[in-house]
Amino acid sequence: MDMFVVQGGRPLRGRVAVSGAKNAALPIMAAALATDGPTTLHGVPDLVDVRTMAALLQTLGVAVERAEDGSLQLEVVDKRPAIAEYELVRRMRASVCVLGPLLGRRGRAAVSLPGGCNIGHRPIDLHLRGLEALGADIRIERGYVVARANRLKGASLYLGGACGSTVTGTCNVMAAAVFAKGTTTIEAAACEPEVEDLGRYLNAMGARISGLGTPTLRIDGVDRLEGTTHTVIPDRIEAATLMIAAAMTRGEVTLDNVRLDHMTAVVRKLEEIGVKLQPQPEGAVHIDGTGPLRPADCIALPYPAIPTDVQAQLTALLTQAEGISVVTDKVFPDRFMHVSEMARMGARVRREGQSAIIAGGEPLSGASVMASDLRASAALVLAALAARGESVVRRIYHLDRGYERFEERLRMLGADIRRVVDTPANVPASLHPLSATAPESEAA
Numbered sequence: 001m002d003m004f005v006v007q008g009g010r011p012l013r014g015r016v017a018v019s020g021a022k023n024a025a026l027p028i029m030a031a032a033l034a035t036d037g038p039t040t041l042h043g044v045p046d047l048v049d050v051r052t053m054a055a056l057l058q059t060l061g062v063a064v065e066r067a068e069d070g071s072l073q074l075e076v077v078d079k080r081p082a083i084a085e086y087e088l089v090r091r092m093r094a095s096v097c098v099l100g101p102l103l104g105r106r107g108r109a110a111v112s113l114p115g116g117c118n119i120g121h122r123p124i125d126l127h128l129r130g131l132e133a134l135g136a137d138i139r140i141e142r143g144y145v146v147a148r149a150n151r152l153k154g155a156s157l158y159l160g161g162a163c164g165s166t167v168t169g170t171c172n173v174m175a176a177a178v179f180a181k182g183t184t185t186i187e188a189a190a191c192e193p194e195v196e197d198l199g200r201y202l203n204a205m206g207a208r209i210s211g212l213g214t215p216t217l218r219i220d221g222v223d224r225l226e227g228t229t230h231t232v233i234p235d236r237i238e239a240a241t242l243m244i245a246a247a248m249t250r251g252e253v254t255l256d257n258v259r260l261d262h263m264t265a266v267v268r269k270l271e272e273i274g275v276k277l278q279p280q281p282e283g284a285v286h287i288d289g290t291g292p293l294r295p296a297d298c299i300a301l302p303y304p305a306i307p308t309d310v311q312a313q314l315t316a317l318l319t320q321a322e323g324i325s326v327v328t329d330k331v332f333p334d335r336f337m338h339v340s341e342m343a344r345m346g347a348r349v350r351r352e353g354q355s356a357i358i359a360g361g362e363p364l365s366g367a368s369v370m371a372s373d374l375r376a377s378a379a380l381v382l383a384a385l386a387a388r389g390e391s392v393v394r395r396i397y398h399l400d401r402g403y404e405r406f407e408e409r410l411r412m413l414g415a416d417i418r419r420v421v422d423t424p425a426n427v428p429a430s431l432h433p434l435s436a437t438a439p440e441s442e443a444a
């Protein structure tokens with residue numbers, strides 16, 4: 001198991017490019033199951049989750065390979081398999097995105113129910129309700145969703161839940177409805193750019209979806225989809241993470257491959273906190289984090305509001321803003337595993353229900369901290385970059401799921417961060433409990 005060793009206190013400076021969006025690439029890869037021709041995807045990052053999806057698709061009869069030019073080539077070579085096994089599904093909840101395309105194209109699917117998750121309760125009842133509305137027969141058998149449908153029928157359905165819309169639920173129902181006979185209307189569809197990107201990809205293959213990016217989708221069923229070439233949108237969550245890294249270290253960074261129009265709420269909030277963002281030509285943006293940071297209140301909600309996937313990173317930033325800030329997550333109310341780890345670095349932050357209350361302004365000090373989920377691990381790395389002294393961030397396998405070569409790109413920006421095997425010998429002496437700063441032991 002690897003960990004990061006970070007020497008904090010160095011302002012980030014320089015220029016890096018943002019990768020393609022993980023949360024667009026995954027449902028788009030899954031939708032390749034629905035086509036009768038080869039598909040080429042550009043901009044798909046090389047992530048653990050992408051490799052997991054590729055492995056799952058291969059068990060479902062899809063040939064997947066990374067071409068010389070970095071593009072991902074996918075083609076259905078066997079339409080018989082239709083079982084997404086627990087062994088692979090348990091590694092990544094987004095595996096559920098194969099359900100809709102399999103059901104729509106092959107008329108049958110058995111997908112293992114996803115396991116637990118550190119960010120909170122994540123049922124898939126809305127996915128199943130949407131597919132049933134299209135006429136699918138859905139059963140839960142021995143931990144699997146078993147779905148069958150001779151021919152899906154277009155329907156008008158409402159996909160909203162207690163916490164608002166569902167991103168992968170909308171992906172699943174949309175990918176199935178493209179084959180439903182007649183017209184389907186989806187109300188309370190997710191509007192996230194990643195859902196819109198999937199819809200654009202399906203339309204490029206011959207689907208007929210309108211209303212993309214709005215809460216109401218209209219889908220006129222077709223009989224088949226052809227392969228196509230598609231470039232995945234930039235990752236707005238990674239862009240936000242790098243913007244916050246620049247601000248937390250009081251640095252100045254330029255990012256390439258950014259769709260600022262996909263992250264208006266985050267940009268407005270960062271400007272409110274005191275971060276200066278200057279758009280540059282050709283999708284670049286300059287971040288000036290050298291000014292004073294001001295406290296702010298943030299509420300994570302479905303798009304176009306602040307994404308829950310940026311909540312932990314904003315919490316880390318606000319520990320450095322003098323004053324009281326409140327960060328609330330209405331999407332995953334339990335997504336606060338990072339709070340106690342930040343407190344170990346000296347942050348004055350505590351959890352109150354679905355909010356983190358931050359008394360910001362205290363400098364952070366290096367510590368050994370434990371990552372718990374993808375975005376919490378990113379937030380802890382940012383905190384380590386800002387902290388005085390050395391830190392160790394353990395269980396960074398969480399981070400590798402969603403950030404490509406993260407430490408390499410941070411090093412390109414001047415960070416002192418390295419990946420080492422998690423062994424006691426690799427823990428800096430300054431972090432040993434009996435280091436020189438520890439109180440003298442009583443004389444015998």
Ligand code: EPZ
Pocket residue numbers: 022023026093094121122123124125126127128161162163164165166167168169194307308309331332374375402
């Ligand atoms: C997607 O997860 C993202 N993952 C998550 O990103 C992201 O945090 C989340 O959307 C919210 O934006 C991918 O796209 C692969 P939801 P998803 O269904 O689709 C409830 C990351 O860090 N709900 O939009 O699983 C659910 O419990 C990951 O990259 C139901 O009640 O999230 C939650 O409270 C983490 N029933 C809310 O809806 C359902 O059937 C939103 O969940 C489905 C969801």
